[in-house]
Amino acid sequence: MTAAPPPADPSAALGGVPLTQRRWVVATTTIAVVMASLDTAIANTALPTIARDLLTDAANAVWIVNVYQLAMVATLLPFASLGESIGHERVYLGGLILFTVASLACALAWSLPSLMAARMLQGVGASGIMSVNAAIVRHVYPKNLLGQGIGRTALAVGVAFALGPTVASAVLSVAHWPWLFAINVPCGVVAIAIALRTMPKTPRAEHRFDLVGGTLVAGAFALLILAIGEGAHWAHPLTVALELAAAAVLAFILIRRQAGHPAPMLPLDLFRRPMFALSAATSVCSFATQGLAFVALPFYFQEVLGRSAVDTGLLMTPWSIVVAVMAPVAGRLSDRYPVGLLGGIGLITLGLGMALLATLPADPSVADIVWRMGICGAGFGFFQSPNIRAIMSSAPPGRSGSASGMVATSRLMGQTIGAALVALCFALAGHSGSILALGLGAGFALVGSGASLLRLKAGRAA
Known part of the structure; x- marks a missing residue:
């Protein structure tokens, strides 16, 4: 592997790094982000299998997912602040190493408590990766290409999260559940090797970590x-x-x-900036919509339509395919057009797609489902990249870590709220809960589109 040496002056990263080095940095961050995002999704699919193997019930097995999410959400902002103090690259590398080691521990777990402990460490490692990822992207890309760089990252996160159930089903069809975690190890080792050679130093803040x-x-x-x-x-x-x-x-x-404090860990100073606050609110709404969809749709496909688990994975795939197409396009457009307009169009489209899914005919064909899922994917993909760009570019360079932490925190908060609301919908509406959840998701998307369009006024006032 040949790569340009990291820049000696950390401030050089603010204007981007040489193209060859940038490609290697993007390679390591993409591998890491895909692993962390996949592990957020694949464990849900494997829970019944893991519960049977570890001789536990479903209520206890749910903590295999919950402890990972709790560890991530709890540590995102502290790690983002730590990155500002000691360097984002150090937090990223530490998180990547911990995630890789913890993945091996998950694969070797022999009981529910041992797996939960390993998953907690894995969640902390994933938090180290996700908390500073957007900050690193901001430092390695020049300003005029920032939307393009963020579009690629958004593509990796969106596709990984969407393909999680499909990947898990494919692995479980040919191997035992520990391989869901073991496959992270070689990928992590490769990402670590690349990062050690190519990751640039980022600027350090003068304040100490609290x-x-x-x-x-x-x-x-x-x-x-x-x-x-x-x-x-x-x-x-x-x-x-x-x-x-x-x-x-x-x-x-x-x-x-x-x-x-010049850089509070809970970034209230950034929320005083209308563009930042509206972008964070838009992110929570959009990921709540995604959370509602990705938790409710498998129940709808399997329990209402009688589809198999494999069919369900395939029916979920059009969303991720269209996101993969739209995210880079939207990222490039965000370098030229107002993010408020792009995000508003994207979320209106997402809301329309969710409403169309909620009003599917009683016995829909595959085509009926696929084109509706495609509309959802187009809307989500068109929104995501411009929104991340808005969050990052509305914060001063010295606050990139906190802005990056809020990118990940708003995403996880939205997904958590969405998943929780699905449970509430099922409690209120029984088997019709999935339809109610999809309708609720359409509402969240429309609220998010309103917040996004308000950024047009905020952008003019800035």
Whole structure:
């Protein structure tokens, strides 16, 4: 492998790095992002198999997914802040190494507690990767090509998340469930080798990392996600209320502690920028729509339409294929046209696709489903790249880490809210819950499109 040496001056990364080096950096970050995103999705498909093998029930097996998500959401903003202090490349490499080692531990797990512990570490590693990924992209691409670079990253995340169930089904058809995690190991080793040779140094902030603040952020977000999940599953109202209250108290203490800090870990300074705040809100709405779709549709295809698990994976594929086509196109367009307009068009299209899925005929053909899924994929792909570009470019270069952390946090928050609302829809509507969830997803997409179009005014005022 031949690659250009990393730039000696970290500030050189702000204007991009040489093309050859950039390609290698994009290669390592793409491998890492695909692994982290796939592992968010594939475990859902394998849960019944893992539960049977480890002699546990479904309620306990769900924690194999939950502990990964909790670990990711809780540590994203602390890692993003740490990246600003010690360098985004160090946080990325540390997260990649931990994720690879934890994947091996998952493959070797012999019991539910051992698998949950390994999954928690894997989630922390994935957080290290995802928290600084967008910041690294911002530093290796020149400003006029930033949309293109973000489009490629968005393509990797979107396709990996969408193809998760299909990949899991394919692996389980020929191998035992530990291979779902073991396949990460060689991929991780390759990504680490590339990163060690080519990853550029990024600028360091003058402030030191606030360890106590990081602990407060992690606790607040973990409790918030826990409360959302338990509320959707009809946990005792007092339990949910106590978790929400505890999250609010920790957030209040954090805000008081970091008042006047030049780079607060919970980036309230960035939320004072209308473009940043609207872009983050748009992201939560869009990923809530995606979460509603990707949790509800498998139940609809299998329980309502009577399709097999393999058929379900294939029916989900058009969404990811069209995202793969649209994300790079939208990324390039975002370098030339207002992101508020592009995002608004994308989310209106996504909302239309969700509404069309919610109104499928009683006995739809494959074609009826495929073209509707294609519309959803087109809308989501057209929105995602411009929105990430808006979040990153609306933050000062020195706050790239916090902006990158919010890219990942808003995505996971939206997906978590969407998944939780699906459970609520099933509790309220029984077998019709999947239809209700799809309709609700259309509503989220339309709210997101409104927030996106408001950015046109914010952009003119900036």
